[in-house]
Amino acid sequence: MAEIVIEARGLRKDYGANAAVAGIDLDIHRGEIFGLLGPNGAGKTTTILMVLGLTESTGGTVSVLGHDPVRDPLAVKRRVGYLPDAVGFYDNLTARENLRYTLRLAGIARAEAERRIEEAMARVRLTEVIDKRVGTYSRGMRQRLGIAEIIAKRAEIAILDEPTSGLDPQATFELLDMIRDLKADGVAVLLSSHLLDRVQSICDRVALFSRGHIALQGTVKELGQQVLGAGHAAHVEADGADIEAKLRTLPGVQRLEREGRGWRITADRDVMADVAQAVVGGGGRLQRLAAAEPSLEKIYARYFEEHQDAA
Protein backbone atom coordinates (compact mmCIF):
# COMPACT_ATOMS: atom_id res chain seq x y z
CA MET A 1 0.00 0.00 0.00
CA ALA A 2 1.18 3.50 -0.74
CA GLU A 3 2.44 5.88 1.90
CA ILE A 4 -0.16 7.30 4.27
CA VAL A 5 -0.37 11.09 3.82
CA ILE A 6 -3.20 11.95 6.18
CA GLU A 7 -3.71 10.05 9.37
CA ALA A 8 -6.39 10.93 11.90
CA ARG A 9 -6.98 9.10 15.15
CA GLY A 10 -9.95 9.81 17.40
CA LEU A 11 -10.25 13.26 15.88
CA ARG A 12 -13.06 15.29 17.40
CA LYS A 13 -14.39 18.82 17.49
CA ASP A 14 -16.93 20.01 20.01
CA TYR A 15 -18.87 23.23 19.79
CA GLY A 16 -20.09 23.56 23.35
CA ALA A 17 -22.10 20.44 24.09
CA ASN A 18 -22.47 19.57 20.40
CA ALA A 19 -19.93 17.34 18.77
CA ALA A 20 -19.48 18.39 15.15
CA VAL A 21 -16.97 15.59 14.68
CA ALA A 22 -17.13 12.87 17.30
CA GLY A 23 -13.89 10.95 17.13
CA ILE A 24 -13.06 9.70 13.66
CA ASP A 25 -10.21 7.61 12.28
CA LEU A 26 -9.00 8.20 8.74
CA ASP A 27 -6.07 6.99 6.65
CA ILE A 28 -5.55 8.51 3.26
CA HIS A 29 -2.87 7.18 0.96
CA ARG A 30 -0.75 8.90 -1.64
CA GLY A 31 -2.35 8.89 -5.05
CA GLU A 32 -5.87 7.91 -4.11
CA ILE A 33 -9.14 9.76 -4.29
CA PHE A 34 -10.91 9.62 -0.98
CA GLY A 35 -14.49 10.81 -0.64
CA LEU A 36 -16.04 12.20 2.50
CA LEU A 37 -19.71 11.71 1.89
CA GLY A 38 -22.73 12.58 3.89
CA PRO A 39 -25.53 15.08 4.34
CA ASN A 40 -24.84 18.73 5.09
CA GLY A 41 -23.87 19.27 8.70
CA ALA A 42 -22.48 15.76 9.16
CA GLY A 43 -19.01 17.08 9.96
CA LYS A 44 -17.27 16.88 6.59
CA THR A 45 -16.15 20.49 6.36
CA THR A 46 -15.11 20.58 10.00
CA THR A 47 -12.93 17.53 9.40
CA ILE A 48 -11.34 19.22 6.41
CA LEU A 49 -10.65 22.40 8.38
CA MET A 50 -9.01 20.39 11.15
CA VAL A 51 -6.81 18.58 8.65
CA LEU A 52 -5.73 21.97 7.28
CA GLY A 53 -5.14 23.43 10.72
CA LEU A 54 -7.71 26.17 10.12
CA THR A 55 -9.69 24.92 13.10
CA GLU A 56 -8.22 23.43 16.24
CA SER A 57 -9.45 19.99 17.19
CA THR A 58 -10.72 19.40 20.70
CA GLY A 59 -9.39 15.86 20.87
CA GLY A 60 -7.49 13.21 19.01
CA THR A 61 -4.58 13.64 16.66
CA VAL A 62 -4.14 14.32 12.99
CA SER A 63 -0.95 14.14 11.04
CA VAL A 64 -0.55 15.48 7.51
CA LEU A 65 2.59 14.40 5.66
CA GLY A 66 4.15 13.84 9.07
CA HIS A 67 3.32 17.34 10.37
CA ASP A 68 0.87 18.39 13.03
CA PRO A 69 -1.43 20.97 11.40
CA VAL A 70 -1.92 22.85 14.67
CA ARG A 71 1.71 23.05 15.69
CA ASP A 72 3.26 23.44 12.30
CA PRO A 73 0.52 24.78 10.02
CA LEU A 74 2.86 26.45 7.55
CA ALA A 75 4.60 23.18 6.68
CA VAL A 76 1.21 21.54 6.13
CA LYS A 77 -0.28 24.37 4.12
CA ARG A 78 2.81 24.60 1.93
CA ARG A 79 2.16 21.08 0.65
CA VAL A 80 -1.63 20.95 0.70
CA GLY A 81 -3.96 22.65 -1.76
CA TYR A 82 -7.46 23.59 -0.69
CA LEU A 83 -10.52 24.37 -2.75
CA PRO A 84 -13.21 25.60 -0.36
CA ASP A 85 -16.93 25.20 -0.81
CA ALA A 86 -18.13 28.02 -3.10
CA VAL A 87 -14.62 29.31 -3.66
CA GLY A 88 -14.11 33.05 -4.01
CA PHE A 89 -11.51 35.02 -5.90
CA TYR A 90 -10.76 38.73 -6.11
CA ASP A 91 -13.24 39.70 -8.81
CA ASN A 92 -11.46 42.90 -9.70
CA LEU A 93 -8.24 41.04 -10.52
CA THR A 94 -7.53 38.79 -13.47
CA ALA A 95 -7.07 35.06 -13.06
CA ARG A 96 -3.35 35.49 -13.55
CA GLU A 97 -3.15 38.15 -10.84
CA ASN A 98 -5.19 36.03 -8.47
CA LEU A 99 -2.89 33.05 -8.89
CA ARG A 100 0.17 35.29 -8.73
CA TYR A 101 -0.97 36.50 -5.31
CA THR A 102 -1.55 33.00 -3.93
CA LEU A 103 1.75 31.74 -5.27
CA ARG A 104 3.55 34.70 -3.76
CA LEU A 105 1.88 33.90 -0.45
CA ALA A 106 3.12 30.35 -0.89
CA GLY A 107 6.62 31.77 -1.23
CA ILE A 108 7.27 30.78 -4.83
CA ALA A 109 9.72 32.91 -6.79
CA ARG A 110 8.28 35.24 -9.41
CA ALA A 111 9.65 33.68 -12.60
CA GLU A 112 8.84 30.17 -11.47
CA ALA A 113 5.33 31.30 -10.49
CA GLU A 114 4.67 32.80 -13.94
CA ARG A 115 5.70 29.57 -15.60
CA ARG A 116 3.52 27.48 -13.31
CA ILE A 117 0.51 29.74 -13.79
CA GLU A 118 0.65 29.35 -17.60
CA GLU A 119 1.02 25.62 -17.26
CA ALA A 120 -1.76 25.19 -14.70
CA MET A 121 -4.19 27.36 -16.63
CA ALA A 122 -3.53 25.28 -19.73
CA ARG A 123 -4.21 22.13 -17.75
CA VAL A 124 -7.65 23.36 -16.70
CA ARG A 125 -8.28 24.79 -20.19
CA LEU A 126 -8.60 28.41 -19.13
CA THR A 127 -5.67 29.77 -21.15
CA GLU A 128 -7.90 32.00 -23.30
CA VAL A 129 -9.37 33.81 -20.32
CA ILE A 130 -6.22 33.99 -18.22
CA ASP A 131 -6.12 37.80 -18.46
CA LYS A 132 -9.84 38.32 -17.98
CA ARG A 133 -11.11 39.55 -14.65
CA VAL A 134 -12.43 36.75 -12.49
CA GLY A 135 -15.65 38.74 -12.05
CA THR A 136 -16.60 37.60 -15.55
CA TYR A 137 -16.06 33.90 -14.78
CA SER A 138 -18.86 31.38 -14.49
CA ARG A 139 -19.12 29.15 -11.48
CA GLY A 140 -17.57 26.20 -13.28
CA MET A 141 -14.65 28.36 -14.40
CA ARG A 142 -14.04 29.50 -10.84
CA GLN A 143 -13.90 25.93 -9.66
CA ARG A 144 -11.42 25.14 -12.42
CA LEU A 145 -9.39 28.17 -11.44
CA GLY A 146 -9.35 26.74 -7.92
CA ILE A 147 -8.00 23.47 -9.33
CA ALA A 148 -5.41 25.47 -11.29
CA GLU A 149 -4.29 27.05 -8.04
CA ILE A 150 -3.72 23.60 -6.54
CA ILE A 151 -1.82 22.46 -9.62
CA ALA A 152 0.33 25.60 -9.69
CA LYS A 153 1.11 25.20 -6.02
CA ARG A 154 2.34 21.66 -6.76
CA ALA A 155 0.35 20.40 -3.80
CA GLU A 156 0.86 16.81 -2.73
CA ILE A 157 -2.60 16.66 -1.22
CA ALA A 158 -5.64 18.33 -2.74
CA ILE A 159 -8.58 18.94 -0.44
CA LEU A 160 -11.75 19.79 -2.29
CA ASP A 161 -14.87 20.79 -0.39
CA GLU A 162 -18.05 20.18 -2.40
CA PRO A 163 -16.24 20.71 -5.69
CA THR A 164 -19.23 19.88 -7.85
CA SER A 165 -22.04 21.59 -5.99
CA GLY A 166 -23.94 24.05 -8.11
CA LEU A 167 -22.37 22.94 -11.39
CA ASP A 168 -24.27 21.83 -14.45
CA PRO A 169 -23.68 18.24 -15.64
CA GLN A 170 -21.19 19.23 -18.32
CA ALA A 171 -19.12 21.33 -15.93
CA THR A 172 -19.30 18.56 -13.33
CA PHE A 173 -18.04 16.06 -15.84
CA GLU A 174 -15.10 18.29 -16.78
CA LEU A 175 -14.25 18.96 -13.18
CA LEU A 176 -14.28 15.28 -12.26
CA ASP A 177 -11.98 14.70 -15.19
CA MET A 178 -9.53 17.24 -13.81
CA ILE A 179 -9.69 15.61 -10.39
CA ARG A 180 -8.75 12.31 -12.05
CA ASP A 181 -5.82 14.10 -13.68
CA LEU A 182 -4.68 15.24 -10.26
CA LYS A 183 -4.72 11.65 -9.13
CA ALA A 184 -2.70 10.66 -12.16
CA ASP A 185 -0.04 13.13 -11.01
CA GLY A 186 0.25 11.21 -7.76
CA VAL A 187 -1.70 13.74 -5.73
CA ALA A 188 -3.83 12.42 -2.90
CA VAL A 189 -7.30 13.88 -3.29
CA LEU A 190 -9.64 14.28 -0.35
CA LEU A 191 -13.03 15.48 -1.47
CA SER A 192 -16.31 15.99 0.27
CA SER A 193 -19.71 15.86 -1.27
CA HIS A 194 -23.35 15.28 -0.53
CA LEU A 195 -24.00 14.21 -4.12
CA LEU A 196 -23.35 10.50 -3.90
CA ASP A 197 -23.76 9.37 -7.49
CA ARG A 198 -21.48 12.09 -8.85
CA VAL A 199 -18.49 11.17 -6.76
CA GLN A 200 -19.01 7.45 -6.76
CA SER A 201 -17.44 7.21 -10.18
CA ILE A 202 -14.12 8.76 -9.19
CA CYS A 203 -13.57 7.80 -5.56
CA ASP A 204 -11.23 4.94 -4.75
CA ARG A 205 -12.47 4.84 -1.21
CA VAL A 206 -15.20 6.65 0.64
CA ALA A 207 -16.22 7.39 4.19
CA LEU A 208 -19.90 7.90 4.90
CA PHE A 209 -20.42 10.58 7.52
CA SER A 210 -23.38 10.72 9.80
CA ARG A 211 -23.71 13.11 12.71
CA GLY A 212 -20.00 13.49 13.24
CA HIS A 213 -19.25 9.78 13.00
CA ILE A 214 -17.90 7.78 10.12
CA ALA A 215 -20.64 5.26 9.60
CA LEU A 216 -18.91 3.26 6.90
CA GLN A 217 -15.50 3.37 5.31
CA GLY A 218 -13.96 1.49 2.42
CA THR A 219 -14.30 1.02 -1.32
CA VAL A 220 -17.75 1.35 -2.77
CA LYS A 221 -17.74 -2.38 -3.42
CA GLU A 222 -16.86 -3.21 0.16
CA LEU A 223 -19.57 -0.95 1.43
CA GLY A 224 -22.00 -2.66 -0.88
CA GLN A 225 -21.08 -6.03 0.55
CA GLN A 226 -21.34 -4.77 4.10
CA VAL A 227 -24.64 -3.04 3.73
CA LEU A 228 -26.45 -4.74 0.90
CA GLY A 229 -25.13 -8.12 1.98
CA ALA A 230 -24.23 -9.18 -1.54
CA GLY A 231 -20.83 -10.51 -2.44
CA HIS A 232 -21.01 -10.03 -6.16
CA ALA A 233 -23.72 -8.63 -8.31
CA ALA A 234 -24.10 -8.88 -12.04
CA HIS A 235 -26.61 -7.79 -14.60
CA VAL A 236 -27.35 -10.14 -17.41
CA GLU A 237 -29.54 -9.90 -20.49
CA ALA A 238 -29.93 -12.95 -22.68
CA ASP A 239 -32.37 -14.64 -25.05
CA GLY A 240 -33.00 -18.33 -24.95
CA ALA A 241 -35.08 -21.01 -23.43
CA ASP A 242 -35.13 -21.54 -19.72
CA ILE A 243 -32.43 -19.04 -19.02
CA GLU A 244 -33.90 -18.11 -15.67
CA ALA A 245 -33.90 -21.67 -14.40
CA LYS A 246 -30.36 -22.26 -15.63
CA LEU A 247 -29.09 -19.18 -13.90
CA ARG A 248 -30.86 -20.03 -10.70
CA THR A 249 -29.18 -23.38 -10.46
CA LEU A 250 -25.67 -22.05 -10.98
CA PRO A 251 -23.46 -22.75 -7.99
CA GLY A 252 -22.96 -19.69 -5.79
CA VAL A 253 -26.00 -17.76 -6.93
CA GLN A 254 -27.97 -16.49 -3.97
CA ARG A 255 -30.65 -14.42 -5.55
CA LEU A 256 -32.08 -13.75 -8.97
CA GLU A 257 -34.34 -10.80 -9.62
CA ARG A 258 -35.83 -9.42 -12.79
CA GLU A 259 -34.31 -6.09 -13.62
CA GLY A 260 -35.23 -4.18 -16.73
CA ARG A 261 -34.96 -6.46 -19.71
CA GLY A 262 -32.75 -8.95 -17.89
CA TRP A 263 -31.92 -10.22 -14.44
CA ARG A 264 -29.89 -9.13 -11.54
CA ILE A 265 -27.81 -11.90 -10.04
CA THR A 266 -26.46 -11.78 -6.54
CA ALA A 267 -23.84 -14.37 -5.68
CA ASP A 268 -21.25 -15.17 -3.06
CA ARG A 269 -18.46 -15.38 -5.65
CA ASP A 270 -17.62 -14.03 -9.08
CA VAL A 271 -20.02 -15.95 -11.34
CA MET A 272 -19.62 -13.95 -14.53
CA ALA A 273 -17.78 -16.66 -16.41
CA ASP A 274 -20.22 -19.32 -15.25
CA VAL A 275 -23.17 -17.21 -16.31
CA ALA A 276 -21.74 -16.70 -19.77
CA GLN A 277 -21.05 -20.39 -20.13
CA ALA A 278 -24.47 -21.35 -18.90
CA VAL A 279 -26.24 -19.07 -21.33
CA VAL A 280 -24.14 -19.83 -24.38
CA GLY A 281 -23.84 -23.51 -23.57
CA GLY A 282 -27.62 -23.75 -23.29
CA GLY A 283 -28.00 -22.41 -26.80
CA GLY A 284 -29.03 -18.92 -25.69
CA ARG A 285 -27.82 -15.58 -27.01
CA LEU A 286 -25.95 -13.51 -24.47
CA GLN A 287 -26.72 -9.87 -25.08
CA ARG A 288 -25.35 -8.14 -22.06
CA LEU A 289 -23.34 -9.14 -19.05
CA ALA A 290 -21.95 -6.61 -16.65
CA ALA A 291 -20.82 -6.46 -13.10
CA ALA A 292 -23.38 -4.35 -11.29
CA GLU A 293 -21.62 -1.84 -9.07
CA PRO A 294 -23.67 -1.25 -5.97
CA SER A 295 -24.84 2.34 -6.07
CA LEU A 296 -23.73 4.50 -3.21
CA GLU A 297 -27.15 5.99 -2.99
CA LYS A 298 -28.65 2.57 -2.44
CA ILE A 299 -26.01 1.75 0.17
CA TYR A 300 -26.61 5.02 1.89
CA ALA A 301 -30.38 4.73 1.92
CA ARG A 302 -30.23 1.11 3.10
CA TYR A 303 -27.73 1.92 5.80
CA PHE A 304 -29.83 4.64 7.29
CA GLU A 305 -32.97 2.56 7.02
CA GLU A 306 -31.25 -0.01 9.18
CA HIS A 307 -29.77 2.55 11.55
CA GLN A 308 -32.72 4.85 12.05
CA ASP A 309 -31.45 5.82 15.46
CA ALA A 310 -28.03 6.82 14.10
CA ALA A 311 -29.23 9.17 11.40
Place this chain on the structure above:
Amino acid sequence: MRREGSPFTGLGAVFLKEYADHLGSARMRVLEWLVVLSGIGVVAVAIITLRETVTRDQFLFLNLFLYQREDSAVPSLLSLLSILIPLVAIGLGFDAVNSEFNRRTMSRILAQPIYRDALLLGKFLAGLCTLGTGLTALWLLVVGTGLLTMGVPPSGEEVARSLAFLLVAIAFAGVWLAIAMLFSVIFRSAATSALCALGLWLFLTLVWPILVPVLVPMVATPDPLAARFGLLSDSQVEWYLGLSRVSPASLFADASLAVLQPDPNMTRIPTLGMLGQLQGMVRGAALPLNQSLLLAWPQITALIAAVIVVFAITYVIFQRQEVRA
Protein backbone atom coordinates in the same frame (compact mmCIF):
# COMPACT_ATOMS: atom_id res chain seq x y z
CA MET B 1 1.38 24.92 22.45
CA ARG B 2 4.01 26.76 20.42
CA ARG B 3 3.50 27.06 16.72
CA GLU B 4 6.39 26.88 14.33
CA GLY B 5 7.40 29.24 11.55
CA SER B 6 7.54 33.01 11.46
CA PRO B 7 4.30 34.97 11.86
CA PHE B 8 5.60 37.35 9.21
CA THR B 9 5.75 34.81 6.38
CA GLY B 10 3.81 36.31 3.51
CA LEU B 11 3.56 39.75 5.13
CA GLY B 12 5.26 41.39 2.16
CA ALA B 13 2.94 39.71 -0.34
CA VAL B 14 -0.19 40.74 1.56
CA PHE B 15 1.14 44.27 2.02
CA LEU B 16 1.98 44.78 -1.66
CA LYS B 17 -1.33 43.37 -2.85
CA GLU B 18 -3.40 45.48 -0.46
CA TYR B 19 -1.35 48.61 -1.11
CA ALA B 20 -1.81 48.19 -4.86
CA ASP B 21 -5.54 47.58 -4.32
CA HIS B 22 -5.88 50.75 -2.25
CA LEU B 23 -3.98 52.93 -4.68
CA GLY B 24 -5.92 51.64 -7.65
CA SER B 25 -9.36 51.60 -6.10
CA ALA B 26 -12.07 54.04 -7.12
CA ARG B 27 -12.82 54.62 -3.46
CA MET B 28 -9.31 55.86 -2.81
CA ARG B 29 -9.48 58.17 -5.81
CA VAL B 30 -12.63 59.80 -4.49
CA LEU B 31 -11.11 60.24 -1.05
CA GLU B 32 -7.90 61.65 -2.49
CA TRP B 33 -9.75 64.24 -4.55
CA LEU B 34 -11.81 65.17 -1.53
CA VAL B 35 -8.69 65.75 0.54
CA VAL B 36 -6.69 67.52 -2.15
CA LEU B 37 -9.47 69.83 -3.32
CA SER B 38 -10.56 70.89 0.14
CA GLY B 39 -6.94 71.17 1.26
CA ILE B 40 -6.04 73.39 -1.66
CA GLY B 41 -9.15 75.49 -1.14
CA VAL B 42 -8.35 76.11 2.50
CA VAL B 43 -4.70 76.88 1.79
CA ALA B 44 -5.62 79.24 -1.04
CA VAL B 45 -7.85 81.23 1.30
CA ALA B 46 -5.06 81.29 3.87
CA ILE B 47 -2.49 82.48 1.34
CA ILE B 48 -4.67 85.24 -0.05
CA THR B 49 -5.30 86.66 3.39
CA LEU B 50 -1.76 86.17 4.55
CA ARG B 51 -0.41 88.13 1.61
CA GLU B 52 -2.63 91.05 2.44
CA THR B 53 -1.72 91.16 6.06
CA VAL B 54 1.95 90.40 6.04
CA THR B 55 3.28 90.91 9.50
CA ARG B 56 6.78 90.24 10.61
CA ASP B 57 6.27 86.70 11.74
CA GLN B 58 9.16 84.44 12.38
CA PHE B 59 7.09 81.43 11.42
CA LEU B 60 5.04 82.74 8.55
CA PHE B 61 5.08 79.46 6.76
CA LEU B 62 3.49 77.47 9.53
CA ASN B 63 0.51 79.79 9.35
CA LEU B 64 -0.46 77.92 6.20
CA PHE B 65 -1.51 75.03 8.41
CA LEU B 66 -3.10 77.10 11.12
CA TYR B 67 -4.50 80.22 9.56
CA GLN B 68 -8.14 80.90 10.17
CA ARG B 69 -9.85 84.27 9.96
CA GLU B 70 -12.00 84.97 12.95
CA ASP B 71 -15.02 86.01 10.94
CA SER B 72 -14.72 83.36 8.25
CA ALA B 73 -16.43 80.00 7.96
CA VAL B 74 -13.41 78.54 6.18
CA PRO B 75 -11.62 76.32 8.67
CA SER B 76 -7.88 76.09 9.04
CA LEU B 77 -6.10 73.25 7.31
CA LEU B 78 -5.52 71.68 10.71
CA SER B 79 -9.19 71.54 11.66
CA LEU B 80 -10.09 70.38 8.16
CA LEU B 81 -7.62 67.53 8.46
CA SER B 82 -8.93 66.53 11.86
CA ILE B 83 -12.26 65.87 10.13
CA LEU B 84 -11.00 64.40 6.86
CA ILE B 85 -8.33 62.05 8.22
CA PRO B 86 -10.76 59.88 10.23
CA LEU B 87 -13.12 59.82 7.25
CA VAL B 88 -10.44 58.58 4.87
CA ALA B 89 -9.05 56.11 7.42
CA ILE B 90 -12.51 54.64 8.04
CA GLY B 91 -13.08 54.54 4.30
CA LEU B 92 -9.97 52.43 3.86
CA GLY B 93 -10.44 50.13 6.83
CA PHE B 94 -14.11 49.43 7.38
CA ASP B 95 -14.24 46.40 5.06
CA ALA B 96 -10.64 45.21 5.36
CA VAL B 97 -11.40 41.83 6.92
CA ASN B 98 -15.10 41.21 6.40
CA SER B 99 -14.82 41.72 2.65
CA GLU B 100 -12.54 38.67 2.52
CA PHE B 101 -15.30 36.65 4.16
CA ASN B 102 -17.97 38.12 1.93
CA ARG B 103 -15.98 37.41 -1.22
CA ARG B 104 -15.33 33.94 0.22
CA THR B 105 -11.61 34.37 -0.28
CA MET B 106 -10.70 34.11 3.40
CA SER B 107 -10.43 30.33 3.70
CA ARG B 108 -8.55 30.08 0.41
CA ILE B 109 -6.02 32.70 1.48
CA LEU B 110 -5.61 31.21 4.95
CA ALA B 111 -5.00 27.81 3.36
CA GLN B 112 -1.79 29.29 1.97
CA PRO B 113 1.30 28.94 4.14
CA ILE B 114 0.84 32.16 6.10
CA TYR B 115 -0.41 32.93 9.59
CA ARG B 116 -3.38 35.18 10.19
CA ASP B 117 -0.93 37.64 11.76
CA ALA B 118 0.55 38.40 8.38
CA LEU B 119 -2.87 38.96 6.80
CA LEU B 120 -4.03 41.41 9.48
CA LEU B 121 -0.74 43.25 9.85
CA GLY B 122 -0.24 43.42 6.08
CA LYS B 123 -3.67 44.94 5.64
CA PHE B 124 -3.07 47.45 8.42
CA LEU B 125 0.34 48.51 7.15
CA ALA B 126 -0.98 48.82 3.60
CA GLY B 127 -3.78 51.08 4.84
CA LEU B 128 -1.36 53.13 6.90
CA CYS B 129 1.04 53.53 3.99
CA THR B 130 -1.82 54.56 1.73
CA LEU B 131 -2.82 57.21 4.25
CA GLY B 132 0.81 58.20 4.67
CA THR B 133 1.21 58.54 0.91
CA GLY B 134 -1.89 60.72 0.67
CA LEU B 135 -0.94 62.93 3.58
CA THR B 136 2.64 63.34 2.36
CA ALA B 137 1.34 64.33 -1.06
CA LEU B 138 -0.94 66.88 0.55
CA TRP B 139 1.91 68.18 2.69
CA LEU B 140 4.14 68.63 -0.37
CA LEU B 141 1.30 70.33 -2.19
CA VAL B 142 0.78 72.80 0.65
CA VAL B 143 4.48 73.56 1.01
CA GLY B 144 4.88 73.88 -2.75
CA THR B 145 1.91 76.19 -3.10
CA GLY B 146 3.28 78.25 -0.26
CA LEU B 147 6.68 78.51 -1.90
CA LEU B 148 5.23 79.57 -5.22
CA THR B 149 2.77 82.12 -3.99
CA MET B 150 4.31 83.63 -0.91
CA GLY B 151 7.82 83.89 -2.23
CA VAL B 152 9.27 83.26 1.22
CA PRO B 153 11.21 80.05 1.64
CA PRO B 154 10.48 78.20 4.86
CA SER B 155 13.25 78.07 7.42
CA GLY B 156 14.78 74.76 8.42
CA GLU B 157 12.89 74.81 11.67
CA GLU B 158 9.60 75.38 9.90
CA VAL B 159 10.21 72.40 7.67
CA ALA B 160 11.11 70.28 10.69
CA ARG B 161 7.99 71.39 12.52
CA SER B 162 5.69 70.71 9.60
CA LEU B 163 7.31 67.29 9.15
CA ALA B 164 6.63 66.55 12.80
CA PHE B 165 3.03 67.59 12.17
CA LEU B 166 2.91 65.15 9.25
CA LEU B 167 3.98 62.34 11.56
CA VAL B 168 1.37 63.30 14.14
CA ALA B 169 -1.27 63.30 11.39
CA ILE B 170 -0.19 59.82 10.27
CA ALA B 171 -0.40 58.53 13.86
CA PHE B 172 -3.88 60.03 14.13
CA ALA B 173 -4.83 58.34 10.87
CA GLY B 174 -3.48 55.06 12.28
CA VAL B 175 -5.85 55.27 15.26
CA TRP B 176 -8.90 55.54 13.05
CA LEU B 177 -7.64 52.92 10.64
CA ALA B 178 -7.19 50.50 13.55
CA ILE B 179 -10.67 51.30 14.86
CA ALA B 180 -12.20 50.78 11.42
CA MET B 181 -10.39 47.44 11.08
CA LEU B 182 -11.59 46.39 14.54
CA PHE B 183 -15.17 46.88 13.37
CA SER B 184 -14.41 45.07 10.13
CA VAL B 185 -13.37 42.04 12.21
CA ILE B 186 -16.33 42.22 14.58
CA PHE B 187 -19.06 42.65 11.98
CA ARG B 188 -19.47 40.41 8.95
CA SER B 189 -21.53 43.03 7.16
CA ALA B 190 -19.47 45.86 5.69
CA ALA B 191 -22.35 48.31 6.02
CA THR B 192 -22.72 47.64 9.75
CA SER B 193 -19.01 48.01 10.22
CA ALA B 194 -18.87 51.32 8.35
CA LEU B 195 -21.88 52.62 10.23
CA CYS B 196 -20.40 51.73 13.61
CA ALA B 197 -17.03 53.30 12.81
CA LEU B 198 -18.66 56.48 11.52
CA GLY B 199 -21.00 56.49 14.51
CA LEU B 200 -18.11 56.28 16.92
CA TRP B 201 -16.30 59.03 15.04
CA LEU B 202 -19.35 61.33 15.15
CA PHE B 203 -19.84 60.55 18.82
CA LEU B 204 -16.24 61.38 19.70
CA THR B 205 -16.04 64.53 17.57
CA LEU B 206 -19.50 66.01 18.06
CA VAL B 207 -21.16 64.53 21.12
CA TRP B 208 -18.21 63.92 23.41
CA PRO B 209 -17.05 67.57 23.66
CA ILE B 210 -20.60 68.49 24.66
CA LEU B 211 -20.86 65.59 27.08
CA VAL B 212 -17.61 66.20 28.93
CA PRO B 213 -18.67 69.44 30.68
CA VAL B 214 -21.87 67.68 31.72
CA LEU B 215 -20.05 64.65 33.06
CA VAL B 216 -17.34 66.51 34.97
CA PRO B 217 -19.55 67.90 37.79
CA MET B 218 -21.00 64.45 38.29
CA VAL B 219 -17.68 62.72 38.91
CA ALA B 220 -15.37 65.41 40.26
CA THR B 221 -15.44 66.94 43.71
CA PRO B 222 -16.37 70.61 43.50
CA ASP B 223 -14.42 73.25 45.39
CA PRO B 224 -16.83 75.76 47.03
CA LEU B 225 -14.25 78.53 46.93
CA ALA B 226 -13.52 78.08 43.25
CA ALA B 227 -17.21 77.70 42.47
CA ARG B 228 -17.85 81.10 44.06
CA PHE B 229 -15.64 82.67 41.40
CA GLY B 230 -17.17 80.52 38.68
CA LEU B 231 -13.98 78.49 38.35
CA LEU B 232 -13.37 74.80 38.21
CA SER B 233 -11.76 72.99 41.10
CA ASP B 234 -8.45 71.18 40.60
CA SER B 235 -10.15 67.83 40.57
CA GLN B 236 -12.68 69.09 38.05
CA VAL B 237 -9.95 70.34 35.76
CA GLU B 238 -8.19 67.00 35.92
CA TRP B 239 -11.35 65.11 35.11
CA TYR B 240 -12.10 67.55 32.34
CA LEU B 241 -8.70 67.00 30.76
CA GLY B 242 -8.77 63.26 31.24
CA LEU B 243 -12.20 62.86 29.72
CA SER B 244 -11.65 65.16 26.76
CA ARG B 245 -8.46 63.30 25.91
CA VAL B 246 -10.47 60.13 25.34
CA SER B 247 -11.19 61.52 21.90
CA PRO B 248 -8.26 61.03 19.51
CA ALA B 249 -9.25 64.28 17.80
CA SER B 250 -8.40 66.30 20.90
CA LEU B 251 -5.04 64.54 21.23
CA PHE B 252 -4.38 65.32 17.58
CA ALA B 253 -5.37 68.97 17.96
CA ASP B 254 -3.21 69.41 21.06
CA ALA B 255 -0.17 67.72 19.58
CA SER B 256 -0.42 69.56 16.26
CA LEU B 257 -0.82 72.93 17.90
CA ALA B 258 2.16 72.30 20.13
CA VAL B 259 4.27 71.33 17.15
CA LEU B 260 3.07 73.98 14.71
CA GLN B 261 3.03 76.91 17.09
CA PRO B 262 6.42 77.79 18.51
CA ASP B 263 4.78 80.46 20.58
CA PRO B 264 1.57 78.97 21.90
CA ASN B 265 0.40 82.21 23.48
CA MET B 266 0.76 84.43 20.50
CA THR B 267 -1.72 83.63 17.82
CA ARG B 268 -4.37 81.53 19.39
CA ILE B 269 -5.61 80.34 22.70
CA PRO B 270 -4.15 76.96 23.46
CA THR B 271 -6.65 74.29 24.18
CA LEU B 272 -7.39 73.64 27.79
CA GLY B 273 -5.49 70.40 27.54
CA MET B 274 -2.26 72.24 26.89
CA LEU B 275 -2.58 74.68 29.78
CA GLY B 276 -1.19 72.32 32.36
CA GLN B 277 1.75 71.50 30.15
CA LEU B 278 2.48 75.17 29.54
CA GLN B 279 2.81 76.11 33.20
CA GLY B 280 5.79 78.31 33.95
CA MET B 281 6.36 79.33 30.38
CA VAL B 282 7.51 82.85 29.61
CA ARG B 283 4.79 84.67 27.71
CA GLY B 284 5.66 85.88 24.27
CA ALA B 285 8.78 83.76 23.88
CA ALA B 286 8.97 81.15 21.13
CA LEU B 287 9.82 77.66 22.22
CA PRO B 288 12.73 75.89 20.55
CA LEU B 289 11.79 72.87 18.44
CA ASN B 290 12.86 70.24 20.93
CA GLN B 291 10.78 71.89 23.66
CA SER B 292 7.75 71.94 21.39
CA LEU B 293 8.24 68.28 20.68
CA LEU B 294 8.58 67.60 24.38
CA LEU B 295 5.34 69.48 24.91
CA ALA B 296 3.53 67.36 22.36
CA TRP B 297 5.20 64.12 23.38
CA PRO B 298 2.50 62.85 25.79
CA GLN B 299 -0.15 63.34 23.12
CA ILE B 300 1.96 61.70 20.41
CA THR B 301 2.72 58.67 22.55
CA ALA B 302 -0.93 58.44 23.52
CA LEU B 303 -1.92 58.36 19.83
CA ILE B 304 0.64 55.63 19.08
CA ALA B 305 -0.44 53.68 22.17
CA ALA B 306 -4.05 53.90 21.01
CA VAL B 307 -3.05 52.44 17.63
CA ILE B 308 -1.27 49.54 19.31
CA VAL B 309 -4.04 48.81 21.81
CA VAL B 310 -6.82 48.86 19.22
CA PHE B 311 -4.75 46.73 16.84
CA ALA B 312 -4.03 44.22 19.62
CA ILE B 313 -7.76 43.87 20.39
CA THR B 314 -8.45 43.40 16.68
CA TYR B 315 -5.72 40.78 16.51
CA VAL B 316 -7.09 38.76 19.43
CA ILE B 317 -10.64 38.78 18.07
CA PHE B 318 -9.44 37.86 14.58
CA GLN B 319 -7.35 34.95 15.86
CA ARG B 320 -10.36 33.48 17.63
CA GLN B 321 -12.68 33.76 14.68
CA GLU B 322 -13.92 30.67 12.86
CA VAL B 323 -12.73 30.53 9.28
CA ARG B 324 -15.82 28.96 7.79
CA ALA B 325 -18.19 31.61 6.61
